[in-house]
Amino acid sequence: MSHDQRQPAAELGLLDATMIGMGAMIGAGIFVLTGLAAEIAGPAAILVFALNGVVTAFTGLSYAELAASIPKSGGGYAFVREVFDDLASFVMGWMLWFAYMIAGTLYALGFAPNFLELLHVYGYVPPPDQVAAISLAAGVSVPPAVALAAVAVCLLVSVNAVSTAASGSLETVFTVVKVSILVVFVAFGLTSPMFVPGAEFQPLFGDGGPFAILPAMGLTFIAFEGYDLITTVTEEVENPRQNIPRAIFISLAATVVVYLAVVTVAIGTLGAGGLAEAGEAGIAAAATAFMPEFPVVGEGGAVIVFGAVFSTLTALNAVVIASSRVAFSMGREGQLLPRVGRIHHRFGTPFVAILASSVVMLVAVVLPTKSAGNMSSLFFLLSFVVVNGAVIRLRRERPDMTRPYEMPLYPLPPVIGILLNLVLTGVLVEYLVRTDPLALALSAGWIALGLVAYVFVVRGVSAPESGEAVPGAGDD
Amino acid sequence: MDLRVIVVGGGRVGFHATELLEAQGHRVVVVERDPARCEEIADAYVASVIEGDGTRPDVLRQADPERADAVVALTPDAGTNLGVCVLASRFNPEVWTVMRVATPAGAEGYAEVVDETIFPERAGARLAVNAVTEGAMRAVESLPGELEILEMRVTEASPMADRTLSEVSLPHGSLVVSAADGHRIASADTTLEPGRAYLVAAEPDVTDEVRQLFQG
Numbered sequence: 256m257s258h259d260q261r262q263p264a265a266e267l268g269l270l271d272a273t274m275i276g277m278g279a280m281i282g283a284g285i286f287v288l289t290g291l292a293a294e295i296a297g298p299a300a301i302l303v304f305a306l307n308g309v310v311t312a313f314t315g316l317s318y319a320e321l322a323a324s325i326p327k328s329g330g331g332y333a334f335v336r337e338v339f340d341d342l343a344s345f346v347m348g349w350m351l352w353f354a355y356m357i358a359g360t361l362y363a364l365g366f367a368p369n370f371l372e373l374l375h376v377y378g379y380v381p382p383p384d385q386v387a388a389i390s391l392a393a394g395v396s397v398p399p400a401v402a403l404a405a406v407a408v409c410l411l412v413s414v415n416a417v418s419t420a421a422s423g424s425l426e427t428v429f430t431v432v433k434v435s436i437l438v439v440f441v442a443f444g445l446t447s448p449m450f451v452p453g454a455e456f457q458p459l460f461g462d463g464g465p466f467a468i469l470p471a472m473g474l475t476f477i478a479f480e481g482y483d484l485i486t487t488v489t490e491e492v493e494n495p496r497q498n499i500p501r502a503i504f505i506s507l508a509a510t511v512v513v514y515l516a517v518v519t520v521a522i523g524t525l526g527a528g529g530l531a532e533a534g535e536a537g538i539a540a541a542a543t544a545f546m547p548e549f550p551v552v553g554e555g556g557a558v559i560v561f562g563a564v565f566s567t568l569t570a571l572n573a574v575v576i577a578s579s580r581v582a583f584s585m586g587r588e589g590q591l592l593p594r595v596g597r598i599h600h601r602f603g604t605p606f607v608a609i610l611a612s613s614v615v616m617l618v619a620v621v622l623p624t625k626s627a628g629n630m631s632s633l634f635f636l637l638s639f640v641v642v643n644g645a646v647i648r649l650r651r652e653r654p655d656m657t658r659p660y661e662m663p664l665y666p667l668p669p670v671i672g673i674l675l676n677l678v679l680t681g682v683l684v685e686y687l688v689r690t691d692p693l694a695l696a697l698s699a700g701w702i703a704l705g706l707v708a709y710v711f712v713v714r715g716v717s718a719p720e721s722g723e724a725v726p727g728a729g730d731d
Numbered sequence: 732m733d734l735r736v737i738v739v740g741g742g743r744v745g746f747h748a749t750e751l752l753e754a755q756g757h758r759v760v761v762v763e764r765d766p767a768r769c770e771e772i773a774d775a776y777v778a779s780v781i782e783g784d785g786t787r788p789d790v791l792r793q794a795d796p797e798r799a800d801a802v803v804a805l806t807p808d809a810g811t812n813l814g815v816c817v818l819a820s821r822f823n824p825e826v827w828t829v830m831r832v833a834t835p836a837g838a839e840g841y842a843e844v845v846d847e848t849i850f851p852e853r854a855g856a857r858l859a860v861n862a863v864t865e866g867a868m869r870a871v872e873s874l875p876g877e878l879e880i881l882e883m884r885v886t887e888a889s890p891m892a893d894r895t896l897s898e899v900s901l902p903h904g905s906l907v908v909s910a911a912d913g914h915r916i917a918s919a920d921t922t923l924e925p926g927r928a929y930l931v932a933a934e935p936d937v938t939d940e941v942r943q944l945f946q947g
Contacts (some may be wrong), residue, residue, distance in 0.1 A: 324773070324776060324780075325779050326753075326777060326779065326781055327758065337779075340901075384801040443896060490776070490778075495776045496774060496776060587733055652793065653781060653793040653794055654793070655781050655782045655783045655790060656779060656780065656781050656782070656793065657769040657770065657772070657773045657779075657780035657781070657782055659770075659773045659774070730942075
């Protein structure tokens with residue numbers, strides 16, 4: 256038998272941990288959702304991103320406190336599992352798993368039009384809206400964007416299924432590339448003659464009035480998902496009790512700054528209307544409008560489009576890993592089928608967990624991008640409510656626990672966090688009832704499916720547990 | 732199966748037990764009385780830490796004994812450890828209790844209240860003995876019962892040097908497990924070469940005899 260050894264996980268410093276958080280946040284959200292936010296809220300899209308940063312900072316405090324005192328890589332699910340009973344922690348894991356999977360769908364759907372745009376810039380294909388549908392053998396035709404999204408999911412799932420995750424330092428390189436591209440975008444945008452902030456930001460609020468920013472916040476909440484991924488690698492971070500809270504706050508603050516700059520430039524140049532028209536490729540469209548010609552790459556907009564393609568792919572990679580880690584942890588805790596919690600004997604990856612996660616991602620690529628964003632945001636909002644609740648419960652039930660990081664002004668942050676997340680959840684649900692009942696029905700369906708799974712797996716496991724141990728259970 | 736373990740007493744023994752358990756993927760909560768020590772354990776990031784006296788119900792409850800698989804009481808004081816195990820069993824009758832005793836004598840007397848007693852000083856003593864007799868004989872593993880696995884080196888002076896196992900006769904209660912340097916299971920044809928080490932399982936009352944056979 257060959258005895259190839261896999262590399263152990265590298266030690267991650269503060270920079271690496273910060274980059275993991277920023278890399279997961281700055282990715283798809285800003286490229287894919289800016290156009291959609293402008294469509295709902297008009298120029299106030301800028302407020303949408305700023306306020307979402309504020310809302311999520313409260314949950315950031317909770318994540319920091321939990322991660323510093325519970326030394327367990329595994330993110331939100333692992334913490335909630337420590338604090339709540341079987342049903343509550345199962346529901347949390349089930350929601351978070353779905354949130355990551357559907358975020359994967361969102362990123363794949365964001366990748367596809369940007370990739371077609373990139374091919375178009377270099378003249379390989381006609382403009383994205385004129386590409387003909389791809390005909391499958393059965394005579395069913397699939398829009399090329401959907402097919403591309405599915406291919407992207409399959410590709411990254413296969414890569415992650417047969418090899419262990421890319422190391423933290425690679426993540427740092429990815430993030431630096433992404434941020435640099437956005438800095439280029441902002442720099443050229445600010446100096447472009449098209450940039451007329453005075454005009455484009457009047458009136459600030461679109462047709463929907465000030466309250467239209469609430470559903471837009473709900474939709475784009477997903478853009479701040481990602482700092483929680485820092486807590487899934489805590490055991491690899493050096494001096495974690497200090498570096499993890501810091502990495503969470505720094506990555507959040509830096510991301511807010513980057514987003515505000517990018518959205519300001521996008522609205523200032525293209526206008527909220529033009530941005531809304533471009534939809535998922537909003538930022539790319541803005542860039543194509545004002546970027547100059549570069550040597551080698553040709554049209555300057557191509558750099559930004561490349562940034563969008565690269566960012567959506569790396570973000571997709573991050574959530575493929577994140578979703579499978581949630582499923583894997585649930586499997587190990589006996590909250591999903593035990594085989595989901597096993598490592599593959601050859602590849603050393605949570606193989607079954609990755610494959611199980613890919614199914615939902617693949618099926619969901621037929622949904623509109625907006626529905627995927629809505630559902631993902633909805634489930635992140637709900638799971639963040641639970642994370643804040645976990646902090647309160649842990650403080651009450653384990654007052655004598657050593658807390659290397661204690662949030663200031665307790666209990667205000669988690670209480671405010673719960674209230675704000677619930678307000679956004681309410682607004683989003685109301686918005687979905689009006690505009691996207693399919694997304695709402697699918698979300699409710701997922702919860703219902705979860706309760707059925709809970710009854711069969713968690714409740715059922717205790718009865719035939721002796722039987723379960725028989726077929727080659729081994730001691731893994 | 733990942734275990735949930737409560738370690739009471741975060742001193743040297745408790746802390747290293749925690750590190751080993753965590754390294755094996757188990758989930759540990761440490762209960763420790765000394766605040767400064769609690770900070771040190773939290774820094775090591777191997778377990779969550781409850782600060783307080785583990786014999787107090789309101790403290791031990793915070794370590795969640797209802798969901799724990801095992802409670803290991805590792806303070807230097809046997810009375811404290813016994814109290815912890817009894818209390819933990821009241822919270823959760825299913826929990827596996829391990830108690831550190833102060834002296835091996837009479838440890839079996841605890842059997843009706845705790846599942847297992849350990850005397851960590853014996854392991855330390857064995858290491859000290861190994862260090863002294865290094866090169867000739869080393870205890871590899873302590874087994875649940877009396878049996879010991881020893882790594883023994885054949886010396887030039889050994890009566891068995893350069894003979895095969897079929898030619899020699901070891902005492903009843905002993906068995907040569909591995910061939911030279913531990914790569915193969917021993918067979919009748921295995922030659923006992925001087926200077927090489929062999930794994931030997933032995934009952935305590937023949938250990939001495941086996942040692943004499945190997946070392947002359």
